[in-house]
Amino acid sequence: MSSVRVQTEDFDVSAEMLTLRKRNPKIGAVASFVGVVRDLNDGDSVSTLTLEHYPGMTEKSLEAIVQQAKERWDIYDALIVHRVGTMRPLDQIVLVIVTSAHRGESFQACEFLMDYLKTRAPFWKKEVTPEGERWVDARSSDDVAAKRWEQAK
């Protein structure tokens, strides 16, 4: 089973965790992250958010990121589910789950996966606000977050 999925449908965190966990009774730690559509961005209210991606490259880049996490930390498994298409405030956008024997590795790998996904996976957000449609700008804080992992370790 692939550890990355790009889909328009919503996901269920409990179900995804169970699928990952069932495979391995040695798992003691499950760290996860869910990204959610906010009703406010850069001071404007957001009515819808549309995610575009680069089919083919998206899956490849996510798989490469998972592979890096597995090489770097003593983890059992990692899953990335990223939605594309149009979403509304409170909708779930992205899910990352990492399993390991002890908690430190899961926490670190989960944050690493999010930081790398944010700067390396070809997704783009367009939001609709009262001012009209606009493409979301990349944040320099995301570059800073991703760079941490190059220095550390």
Added chain:
Amino acid sequence: MSSVRVQTEDFDVSAEMLTLRKRNPKIGAVASFVGVVRDLNDGDSVSTLTLEHYPGMTEKSLEAIVQQAKERWDIYDALIVHRVGTMRPLDQIVLVIVTSAHRGESFQACEFLMDYLKTRAPFWKKEVTPEGERWVDARSSDDVAAKRWEQAK
């Protein structure tokens, strides 16, 4: 609604997340951790694990830890659910969920809550192995993990 719960029943991660999230459309990040019973500990197979606690002090200490996290990071909410009683391998033991606008705060606060919970909340684990019953020893690595937060910031 209290942000900490001690219970014998299992919990559903998705349902707990939804309850936390519903309250606030400004949430963009949901970090979580689930601790799971492993079938192996210190080299011996584990058939059951029993959690004892100190009613009253448990809730107080968990609430104090959540309060500390809220003072320290810009987060919206935090939830701790900890099970007591007898569990088996693959069972969920503990759940921590943190919500915030951006992901860095959620990740940090979630790991902090687990590290502090591990060293400050009055729970004790007893496991049944082929060698018989035994109380689980505290790990010095947990003390080290908790100490990090005193230096950092």
Added chain:
Amino acid sequence: MRIKVLFFAKLREVFGVGSEDLDISSDECRVSSVLAQLRDRGDVWANELGDDKSYRVAINQEMTSEDLLLKEGDEVALFPPVTGG
């Protein structure tokens, strides 16, 4: 003066009791006085609460490593290092 003493986990098992009311004769009672009085029972009490053993103390449901002064009705709990999560 009377205080309440609670024992948890391994201490509860070894002592065979989870909770007891303890009468303290001295006027000024500190955590160390309670521990001394319990150790005086000898056997498992002296052993488990010995200086070489690591156990934790909570007063009125708050962990402390200080030798605080106790008052009538205080709840003193003795237990091993915690292992939850």
Added chain:
Amino acid sequence: MRIKVLFFAKLREVFGVGSEDLDISSDECRVSSVLAQLRDRGDVWANELGDDKSYRVAINQEMTSEDLLLKEGDEVALFPPVTGG
């Protein structure tokens, strides 16, 4: 020599096209040659791919900041900094 060029997000919208086959006349074609050829179209092309603009390049679905040599059939994608997650 023919390569495939893809545009995403804002670039796709502004150029009004998501993908096109591009014939390159020169024998040695690098990323910079493709960019130069696109900029020569003027207007939004010259503007969006100007030196002052920040956009990313992926060759055969891998991001790169190097001016690599391209070969027949390569897939070159141009897009703004990513904003997923």
